[in-house]
Amino acid sequence: MVTVDDFASPxxxxxxxGCGNFAIWNAVKRALAQAGLAPHQVMLVSGIGCGSKLxxxxxxxxxxxxxxxxxxxxxxxxLANHGLxxxxxxxxxxxxxxxxxxxxxxxxxxxxxxxxxxxxxxYGLTKGQYSPTxxxxxxxxxxxxxxxxxxxxxxxxxxxxxxxxVARSWSGDLxxxxxxxxxxxGHRGYALIDVFQPCVTFNRQNSYDYYRPRVYKLQDDxxxxxxxxxxxxxxxxxxxxxxPIGVFYQVEDRPAYEEQVPALKAGPLAPRPLEKxxxxxxxxxxxxxM
Amino acid sequence: xxxxxxxxSIRIGGEAGMGLESSGVGFSQALVRxxxxxxxxxxxxxxIRGGHNFFTVRIAHRPLYSHTEPVHLLLALDPETVRRHxxxxxxxxxxxxxxxxxxxxTPRRADVQYFxxxxxxxxxxxxxxxxxxxxxVFAVAAGLIGFDPAYIERVARDNFARKGPAVVDAxxxxxxxxxxxxxPFQADFPFRxxxxxxxxxxxxxxGNQAFAMGALAGGCRFVSGYPMTPGSPVLEWMAAHxxxxxxxxxxxxxxxAALCLAIGxxxxxxxxxxxxxxxxxxxxxxxxxxxGMTEVPVVVYEAQRPGPSTGLATRTEQGxxxxxxxxxxxxxxxxILAPGTVEQAFEAGWRAFNLAERYQTPVIVxxxxxxxxxxxxxxxxxxxxxxxVIDRGEWLTEAExxxxxGEYKRHRFTESGxxxxxxPGHPKAVYASSSDEHDEYGHIEENAENRRRMHEKRMRKLExxxxxxxxxxxxxxxxxxxxxxxxxxxYGPLREAVDRLNGQGVRARMLHFTDIWPVPExxxxxxxxxxxxxxxxxxxxxxxxxxxxxxxxxxxxxxKWDGRPISPEYITHxxxxxxxxxxxxxxxxxxxx
Numbered sequence: 001m002v003t004v005d006d007f008a009s010p011x012x013x014x015x016x017x018g019c020g021n022f023a024i025w026n027a028v029k030r031a032l033a034q035a036g037l038a039p040h041q042v043m044l045v046s047g048i049g050c051g052s053k054l055x056x057x058x059x060x061x062x063x064x065x066x067x068x069x070x071x072x073x074x075x076x077x078x079l080a081n082h083g084l085x086x087x088x089x090x091x092x093x094x095x096x097x098x099x100x101x102x103x104x105x106x107x108x109x110x111x112x113x114x115x116x117x118x119x120x121x122x123y124g125l126t127k128g129q130y131s132p133t134x135x136x137x138x139x140x141x142x143x144x145x146x147x148x149x150x151x152x153x154x155x156x157x158x159x160x161x162x163x164x165x166v167a168r169s170w171s172g173d174l175x176x177x178x179x180x181x182x183x184x185x186g187h188r189g190y191a192l193i194d195v196f197q198p199c200v201t202f203n204r205q206n207s208y209d210y211y212r213p214r215v216y217k218l219q220d221d222x223x224x225x226x227x228x229x230x231x232x233x234x235x236x237x238x239x240x241x242x243x244p245i246g247v248f249y250q251v252e253d254r255p256a257y258e259e260q261v262p263a264l265k266a267g268p269l270a271p272r273p274l275e276k277x278x279x280x281x282x283x284x285x286x287x288x289x290m
Numbered sequence: 291x292x293x294x295x296x297x298x299s300i301r302i303g304g305e306a307g308m309g310l311e312s313s314g315v316g317f318s319q320a321l322v323r324x325x326x327x328x329x330x331x332x333x334x335x336x337x338i339r340g341g342h343n344f345f346t347v348r349i350a351h352r353p354l355y356s357h358t359e360p361v362h363l364l365l366a367l368d369p370e371t372v373r374r375h376x377x378x379x380x381x382x383x384x385x386x387x388x389x390x391x392x393x394x395x396t397p398r399r400a401d402v403q404y405f406x407x408x409x410x411x412x413x414x415x416x417x418x419x420x421x422x423x424x425x426x427v428f429a430v431a432a433g434l435i436g437f438d439p440a441y442i443e444r445v446a447r448d449n450f451a452r453k454g455p456a457v458v459d460a461x462x463x464x465x466x467x468x469x470x471x472x473x474p475f476q477a478d479f480p481f482r483x484x485x486x487x488x489x490x491x492x493x494x495x496x497g498n499q500a501f502a503m504g505a506l507a508g509g510c511r512f513v514s515g516y517p518m519t520p521g522s523p524v525l526e527w528m529a530a531h532x533x534x535x536x537x538x539x540x541x542x543x544x545x546x547a548a549l550c551l552a553i554g555x556x557x558x559x560x561x562x563x564x565x566x567x568x569x570x571x572x573x574x575x576x577x578x579x580x581x582g583m584t585e586v587p588v589v590v591y592e593a594q595r596p597g598p599s600t601g602l603a604t605r606t607e608q609g610x611x612x613x614x615x616x617x618x619x620x621x622x623x624x625x626i627l628a629p630g631t632v633e634q635a636f637e638a639g640w641r642a643f644n645l646a647e648r649y650q651t652p653v654i655v656x657x658x659x660x661x662x663x664x665x666x667x668x669x670x671x672x673x674x675x676x677x678x679v680i681d682r683g684e685w686l687t688e689a690e691x692x693x694x695x696g697e698y699k700r701h702r703f704t705e706s707g708x709x710x711x712x713x714p715g716h717p718k719a720v721y722a723s724s725s726d727e728h729d730e731y732g733h734i735e736e737n738a739e740n741r742r743r744m745h746e747k748r749m750r751k752l753e754x755x756x757x758x759x760x761x762x763x764x765x766x767x768x769x770x771x772x773x774x775x776x777x778x779x780x781y782g783p784l785r786e787a788v789d790r791l792n793g794q795g796v797r798a799r800m801l802h803f804t805d806i807w808p809v810p811e812x813x814x815x816x817x818x819x820x821x822x823x824x825x826x827x828x829x830x831x832x833x834x835x836x837x838x839x840x841x842x843x844x845x846x847x848x849x850k851w852d853g854r855p856i857s858p859e860y861i862t863h864x865x866x867x868x869x870x871x872x873x874x875x876x877x878x879x880x881x882x883x
Contacts (some may be wrong), residue, residue: 011733013324040717045554048725055722056734061714062722063557064734065550066580072547073580076554076562077714079538080512084558084715105543227699262533263511269538270713274509274680281535285503289495290323290670 002033007020009059016160020171020197020208021051024118028089029058031181035085042085045074047094050125051118051197054089068098071106081270082112082258085185091268092119094156096132096152101120103154103192107163110189112256114181117154117192120199121206128202135205142155155236155248158192159229164254166232167247170215171198176245183247189256196245211243295481297350298362299800300431301378303371304422307339310367312423314345315665316449317431318494320441321349322667326490329354329782330665331855334517336603342370349435349483353667354632355782359859362481367409369394376402382480386430388423390484405434405475412577416467417460425461429468436480439469441485497661497779500673501591502527504639505563506535507678510589512562513819514540514551516570519603520662521593524565545570549577549590550587556581556588557723559713561643563589568597568610575617578652582622584723585701585709585748586648587653587683590614594658596853605853606659608778610825612835614654615807621745623649623707623752625759626807628656630781632666634804636673640680648683649755651748656806658826660855661779684710686719694718699730703743707750759810762801766792770799772868773816775823775844777803777832780856784824787861796869803832809839817842822868824848826856847848 006248007029017020030254032042039060046052048067061084065073070090078086084140093115095103106113122140123129130140130147133154137146168252171181177195184191198207218224218235225231232249258264266272277285300317302310311332329348335341348357359589361378364371364385372385373394379385384403389394390410398404407430413423413760422836425446432439446461495503502524515525529539538555542548549562555562564574571592581588592614596607614626629638646653691712698719702709709730712719722733727741735741753832762775766788776784781802791798801816813836821844823833830847837843848864850856 038717039720040715043558043714044722053734056724058722059720060722061720062732063554063584064722064724064726065553065584066576066725069546069550069577069580072542072550073554074555075540075547076512076514076551076556077558078554079540079551080555080558080560080562081715101543102547105547261538263536263538266536269511269536269555270715272511272536274511274561274682276678276680277507277535279677282507285506286493286670286673289493289499290491 001256002036002038004029004033006039007032007059009057011056013057015050016051016201018200019050020199021054021118021122023171023177024051024116024195024197025054025057025074027181028054028087028116030178032060032184034178034182035145035185037085037185039143042087043077045070045077045088047090047099049091049094051089051091052094068094069102069113070094071099071102071113075106075111077112078112079261079264079269080259081268081269082264083268086113088113088115090117091124092117092121092131092133093123096154100132100152104157105160105162106192107192108149109257110162110164112189112258114184114191115193116181117194117199119154119194120197120203121151121207122199122203124199124202153236154192154194156233159232159236159249163192163249164189164251165247166195166249167192168196168245170196170211170245172212180247187250188252188259189254214241214243215245216242218244219247295362295483297348298435298481298483299346299348299360300363301346301357301361301366301375302365302367302427303342303344303375304367305339306335306337306341306343308367309421309424310343310345313428316346316425316445317428317442318347318665320445321347321437321492322492323444324437324441325486326350326483327352327354328494328665328667329357330583331357332663334604342374344371344375351486356786356858358665358786358853359857360429363431363479365431367427372396375666381850384434384479386427404479407471407607408444412465412467412471417464420462422460426468429465430472433469433472434476435481435483437483438485439465441861465839477845480831491670493670493673494665495632496663496665497629497632497657498523498593498663499527500632500635501629501639501655501657503673504636505589505643506531506537507675508640508643509561509680510563510643511536512538512555512560513553514542514548514562515565516545516548518567518570520595520659521565521567521591523662524591545573546577549574549588552588553577553581553586556586557584557714561647562586563591565591565593567593567595568613569600571610571614571617577772578624579618579622580725582624582748583725583843585650587643587650589642589646590652590654592654592656593662594656596851602853604659606779606826607851608658608780608831609828609851611656611806611827611831614656615835622748623651623755624807625649625651625653625755625844626656627653627804628778628806629661629804630776630778630802632668633672635661638804640678644679644681645755645758648681648708648758649751650683650711651751656778658779684708686710686712688716691718692714697731700732701728701730701744701747703730703747706754707747708754721823756808759805759808761810761812762803762816764799764801766799767797768799770797771819772796772798772865773819773821774798774800775804775821775833775836776800777806777825780824780826783856783858784861785863786858790858790862790866796865806832806835809836814842820845822846822848823867824856824861826850
């Protein structure tokens with residue numbers, strides 16, 4: 001039986017006391033344990049940023065890569081070994097600034113990744129610049145006059161790009177986070193989970209107290225149909241005093257990218273022994289150029 | 291008067307969309323099946339229709355390594371071809387032009403012949419479509435040089451079989467019409483090149499195909515790329531073979547993703563590569579450092595074209611050497627190979643993956659448009675599949691991992707710098723590596739002592755790798771006075787230039803490098819006497835690299851940066867300076883095309 005303790009790393013987090021990353025970290029470990037995935041059966045891929053240090057604090061296969069390139073590296077891992085459950089953990093700068101294009105293409109491909117975005121709506125590790133999910137008018141070190149830019153809407157973007165699982169959760173509700181990640185781990189294709197992650201040091205606006213009265217759970221409404229894309233779009237645009245969390249959209253009728261790759265029909269690539277070409281294969285290759 | 295030629299070159303020219311390259315390669319295939327040796331060189335613009343394209347096939351009874359400048363027979367599918375290339379014809383040579391096009395109102399050359407053939411009309415009549423004059427005109431050429439058209443017919447049968455018998459028959463009728471149309475001119479055309487019946491079968495392929503084949507043979511099972519001339523045919527070739535050979539190929543959103551996917555696959559334990567050209571490589575630069583830092587084996591195939599920026603998209607240059615050598619911030623070991631021939635491209639294909647896994651670091655294979663796209667015939671055994679070795683380096687087996695004591699150290703300090711690798715997925719080798727500086731386990735670590743040791747460990751791999759790098763090959767007179775230094779695709783033209791110079795009593799030799807970085811051991815001792823670097827770039831980048839690595843300053847440089855490949859004539863022309871005195875730089879003569 002896999003337990004949360006199996007994921008205990010000797011490295012202690014360097015996050016600030018009260019950082020929303022602690023809840024995400026705990027939720028990832030609990031969700032993996034609940035899903036019965038042992039540390040060697042998963043790969044945590046991250047980029048660069050406060051949240052991207054999560055794999056260092058977790059005993060599991062991991063790879064801390066480049067800022068913004070979490071998803072393409074994870075895609076390579078997944079295609080090379082789809083026997084591994086690949087989970088991305090990276091921040092909003094990583095996912096929605098440098099990595100936004102990759103996210104949309106991953107959604108469109110329906111590659112089997114769980115993409116957890118630690119969305120604190122600020123740059124933390126570089127100490128307080130506005131991020132792609134910062135509100136318009138946000139005053140920061142690089143926007144002293146208040147940001148002129150609209151925040152990206154990751155939920156709507158992912159839906160528009162064809163994502164088959166789109167969810168939002170937040171660090172103030174560990175149980176909801178765990179449930180959402182467990183559900184994503186059971187999804188066959190690309191699964192985005194945007195997680196509101198209060199940054200207690202550089203983002204005083206989007207705090208626990210800001211989110212708590214605003215968030216409500218989509219799944220509390222038994223009539224909400226997660227397979228209804230238009231309903232999901234409507235909910236994706238809901239913002240302000242009431243902010244929906246939960247699974248906006250989930251369909252299982254589209255095969256994951258890796259399910260369709262001819263070379264992967266025989267199973268994961270990485271464990272296969274590498275052998276020289278057989279003489280008949282060599283002959284066929286040479287005949288092509290005779 | 292007719293005579294059996296030692297060699298001859300046939301050039302077909304026209305607009306993009308006229309099917310010059312496909313018919314040119316088809317004709318080359320027929321020549322090779324007919325026991326002749328060929329070197330086929332495409333020259334085209336970055337466009338799908340219009341413009342001026344041409345394909346030159348050089349034919350001989352001996353193996354060829356290069357194109358050459360003189361042309362014996364010009365096949366003009368438009369007047370522009372006559373205008374541009376009439377000057378390249380040797381005295382006695384001929385131009386075949388379409389009766390309906392007539393000739394351009396440029397001065398006629400008295401020493402060449404003009405054969406008017408109703409190419410369009412005959413193609414229309416025999417094949418039902420004037421576009422088939424590309425096939426027809428090569429049949430005319432076969433008729434003129436006395437090459438048995440049966441070989442062309444057989445290639446047409448093979449190549450058009452999948453399009454159905456009607457298409458095959460139309461092509462056969464067109465070929466017959468072409469041969470017939472050549473008859474009236476046969477006696478006037480002085481150059482003959484007859485087939486050698488019963489010659490052993492040979493292969494015809496370009497550097498891209500050879501590299502891709504070598505990579506597949508060497509266990510490459512993952513290819514991610516974004517289309518860019520001239521590197522993307524490698525992705526296409528792999529995609530065409532993916533299902534049969536169990537290769538994952540992905541066309542991704544950009545070259546950043548291309549290398550990141552390959553690195554992810556490499557991290558997971560699959561031999562992976564990203565083919566591209568210089569522009570795409572520019573986007574890969576940051577990821578290259580990730581592979582260096584986290585010690586991930588990965589191969590980048592960089593087929594150079596002239597830069598900067600978009601440059602000349604469909605032309606050739608060797609201008610990226612120092613760029614790929616220094617690309618990405620910080621210091622990390624990398625290996626650079628630069629194959630110069632089809633055989634070397636095949637070998638680089640499988641060797642690159644062994645080097646990448648043995649030293650757990652990125653390997654860059656530098657090709658260029660000339661090598662990537664020009665076709666040459668080689669014997670089947672020249673693509674030496676028997677010599678292929680799959681060496682995965684220091685790799686912990688399942689059994690070794692089962693018995694592992696203590697926590698696995700992915701980046702263990704070792705004397706060689708190589709840390710035995712475990713592929714993610716084993717319960718005893720659970721680890722996370724980081725692009726941040728890390729300790730032996732992979733954990734992020736900023737401690738100065740750890741940094742010093744870890745950086746040294748990585749950099750030691752470069753010295754370990756150096757011992758495995760191959761010295762340059764020597765061609766020509768072993769004790770020659772004049773040493774030409776080449777790397778990559780200048781091999782062929784320079785080899786021929788050395789032969790010609792030695793024929794003139796110059797006493798020349800060529801040192802050709804395929805293993806560029808780390809610079810092989812002992813190179814200093816080979817750089818003696820008068821040394822001349824021959825490179826397809828403006829500054830002589832390899833000469834500069836040699837000076838950096840060995841302290842040797844070359845006596846001179848023969849360089850070319852007009853986007854066109856270096857020819858043997860270009861080298862011998864400029865080499866005359868070095869047979870008299872030493873000149874620091876030479877500049878290209880104006881290209882006639």
